[in-house]
Amino acid sequence: MSGLTPEQQDVVDAPMVPLCVIACAGSGKTKTAVHRVVRMRHNLGEARGRVALLSFSNVAVDTFREAYDDLASSLPSGAGRSRVDIDTLDGFITTNVIRPHGHRTMKSPRAAFLVTGDEAFLEGFKFPTSSFPQSIKALNLAFLNGKEVFFYMFNDQVVIVDSSVARNLIAKLGRTGAYTHDLGRYWAYRTLKEQPKLLAALSRRYPHIVIDEAQDIGSVHQAILELLIGAGSCVTLIGDPNQGIYEFAGADGKFLIEYHQRAGVLQHSLKRNFRSAPSIVDLANCLCGRDDVAERSAPATPHGAFFTGYKGDQYPQLISSFQGAMSAAGADIKRSAVLCRAKKLAGTLRGDEAPAGQGLVRLFAAAAVLRDRRKDFLKAFQRVAVAVVALLDNAPHGLVSQITQPSNKPDDRELRKVIWAFTRDPATGLPSASLVADAQWHAHLLARIKVLLVNLDTKFGLKRVANLGNKLSKKALPSTPLTSAADLADGGATALRIDTVHKAKGESLDAVLYVTTKEHAQALLGGVATELGRIGYVAATRTRNLLWVAVPHNSLKELRPQLLERGFKEVGLSATPTPAAKSTHDVLLPLPLKATKPQASA
Numbered sequence: 001m002s003g004l005t006p007e008q009q010d011v012v013d014a015p016m017v018p019l020c021v022i023a024c025a026g027s028g029k030t031k032t033a034v035h036r037v038v039r040m041r042h043n044l045g046e047a048r049g050r051v052a053l054l055s056f057s058n059v060a061v062d063t064f065r066e067a068y069d070d071l072a073s074s075l076p077s078g079a080g081r082s083r084v085d086i087d088t089l090d091g092f093i094t095t096n097v098i099r100p101h102g103h104r105t106m107k108s109p110r111a112a113f114l115v116t117g118d119e120a121f122l123e124g125f126k127f128p129t130s131s132f133p134q135s136i137k138a139l140n141l142a143f144l145n146g147k148e149v150f151f152y153m154f155n156d157q158v159v160i161v162d163s164s165v166a167r168n169l170i171a172k173l174g175r176t177g178a179y180t181h182d183l184g185r186y187w188a189y190r191t192l193k194e195q196p197k198l199l200a201a202l203s204r205r206y207p208h209i210v211i212d213e214a215q216d217i218g219s220v221h222q223a224i225l226e227l228l229i230g231a232g233s234c235v236t237l238i239g240d241p242n243q244g245i246y247e248f249a250g251a252d253g254k255f256l257i258e259y260h261q262r263a264g265v266l267q268h269s270l271k272r273n274f275r276s277a278p279s280i281v282d283l284a285n286c287l288c289g290r291d292d293v294a295e296r297s298a299p300a301t302p303h304g305a306f307f308t309g310y311k312g313d314q315y316p317q318l319i320s321s322f323q324g325a326m327s328a329a330g331a332d333i334k335r336s337a338v339l340c341r342a343k344k345l346a347g348t349l350r351g352d353e354a355p356a357g358q359g360l361v362r363l364f365a366a367a368a369v370l371r372d373r374r375k376d377f378l379k380a381f382q383r384v385a386v387a388v389v390a391l392l393d394n395a396p397h398g399l400v401s402q403i404t405q406p407s408n409k410p411d412d413r414e415l416r417k418v419i420w421a422f423t424r425d426p427a428t429g430l431p432s433a434s435l436v437a438d439a440q441w442h443a444h445l446l447a448r449i450k451v452l453l454v455n456l457d458t459k460f461g462l463k464r465v466a467n468l469g470n471k472l473s474k475k476a477l478p479s480t481p482l483t484s485a486a487d488l489a490d491g492g493a494t495a496l497r498i499d500t501v502h503k504a505k506g507e508s509l510d511a512v513l514y515v516t517t518k519e520h521a522q523a524l525l526g527g528v529a530t531e532l533g534r535i536g537y538v539a540a541t542r543t544r545n546l547l548w549v550a551v552p553h554n555s556l557k558e559l560r561p562q563l564l565e566r567g568f569k570e571v572g573l574s575a576t577p578t579p580a581a582k583s584t585h586d587v588l589l590p591l592p593l594k595a596t597k598p599q600a601s602a
């Protein structure tokens with residue numbers, strides 16, 4: 001197959017046995033995995049077994065599907081081209097285990113359904129803690145040395161929950177057929193463990209499973225995979241342990257790192273980085289102690305790794321200075337981003353307001369802002385679904401899930417369509433976030449909800465609650481629009497994306513500004529031994545050409561020597577928003593340098 005490097009080709013051509021592929025950032029894991037799957041399907045010929053290619057995000061799955069559709073046309077017709085399933089690991093478990101078989105283990109009279117966490121009936125499913133009862137949606141599970149451990153997170157700390165309390169609560173929810181994301185994995189594990197015939201059948205159906213981003217496999221996922229491996233499935237893991245950033249969810253990368261030690265598993269590595277300029281690859285090597293090789297040569301435009309200090313009130317200056325540097329580097333605004341460790345900081349930088357209103361009105365208001373400001377129609381739809389169901393009298397427990405999850409039932413699909421139409425249309429459905437909230441927006445909302453509820457009654461026999469006015473009070477709505485007209489007019493087209501590092505995982509970006517606290521910057525410089533360090537590593541390795549790391553001004557003196565030692569160059573902030581800096585081939589510093597007396601290394 002053409003276009004692959006020898007190390008990628010070796011993975012593709014490897015015998016049909018389990019592989020452990022440790023790959024660096026930007027090494028073309030996607031391309032390699034898709035070519036490998038096509039080759040596997042080719043080798044399987046007319047055999048009936050399916051190949052599963054699994055990853056962790058819907059974006060990754062879409063990319064894989066597109067690439068597979070392109071490549072699979074090279075398979076001879078009839079060679080089982082369609083017997084490849086590409087999905088997220090959770091999607092795979094849901095389709096093959098939880099939905100069709102989970103209810104038997106859950107002791108539910110109906111098929112299992114996923115809850116969003118906001119459903120009113122979950123109020124009755126709480127567990128006690130030393131302070132106040134917590135909702136079951138906060139309950140997580142991990143396997144530690146083969147034992148189930150139940151916990152929840154409080155102020156970034158893990159708090160253990162008594163196992164029998166947790167099991168009873170999970171069983172009680174299970175009997176309704178409901179499960180949260182985390183508990184879905186638990187039920188899938190238990191279903192496979194308790195129904196050995198099902199496990200054997202699933203393993204026969206999927207004799208080969210390839211998992212990308214395998215550093216993100218958590219302990220419950222691992223337990224499920226171990227069952228499949230034990231039943232005969234041949235599992236290949238591809239990933240980069242230095243990008244393991246889901247430790248809080250029980251993924252510590254150990255499964256991937258140690259997988260090659262198992263009998264029969266062949267080890268491979270991918271060490272050529274196609275994404276980043278050589279100076280960025282050098283920095284990445286310095287951070288993680290690898291010796292990966294840049295496949296690209298240095299671009300003719302300004303590029304490399306820079307740092308700058310910022311004060312708490314200088315975010316606008318910081319971002320406009322970075323945009324000046326981006327212009328000089330020829331970075332595309334749509335393929336560049338400001339990244340932060342924490343959601344809260346990303347929200348502050350984006351200028352996200354606290355959601356307005358109370359109760360269900362708050363949900364509708366948040367949905368309007370998500371749709372109109374963030375253009376996030378899906379999240380808006382999910383909030384509208386939860387709020388509308390809460391306005392129904394005696395709504396069946398799984399109704400939110402019936403609306404929000406894809407379904408083959410015509411009634412569910414019709415209902416989904418009605419809620420989508422309401423969410424999407426500011427003229428007849430959820431009013432525009434640009435209307436004055438307490439006066440216009442709320443009045444429109446009330447009138448249109450009434451029409452919607454009549455419609456739901458007529459078409460689907462769903463009755464509304466009696467006290468609509470109480471449930472939709474205008475308390476805590478401001479006498480201003482929910483979001484400013486300027487934000488809406490921009491529509492995000494010219495705005496630089498501001499996001500968390502977790503959201504940018506797997507992406508290639510032209511330019512990245514990583515905004516850090518002192519702790520985040522220290523962790524980045526400290527390397528990949530800690531999760532915070534790996535988060536910094538993921539941020540740094542997203543960029544193709546330009547990386548800026550912004551550190552708090554008051555830690556600059558302390559951090560400067562280490563930043564310089566790692567190869568970062570210092571830049572200052574421009575006093576006012578900058579016009580695009582001049583692009584010259586040999587200028588690496590896109591902005592005038594201020595206060596840059598390098599200190600001797602500590």
Ligand SMILES: Nc1ncnc2c1ncn2[C@@H]1O[C@H](COP(=O)(O)OP(=O)(O)OP(=O)(O)O)[C@@H](O)[C@H]1O
Pocket residue numbers: 003004005008023024025026027028029030031240243274275505506507508541
């Ligand atoms: N053999 C190849 N020839 C040319 N380009 C390649 C080759 N393999 C991969 N690439 C390119 O390398 C870039 C990075 O690939 P990809 O996004 O799959 O990296 P990755 O290994 O998933 O990285 P990360 O783990 O950092 O997200 C993509 O633009 C891809 O098209």
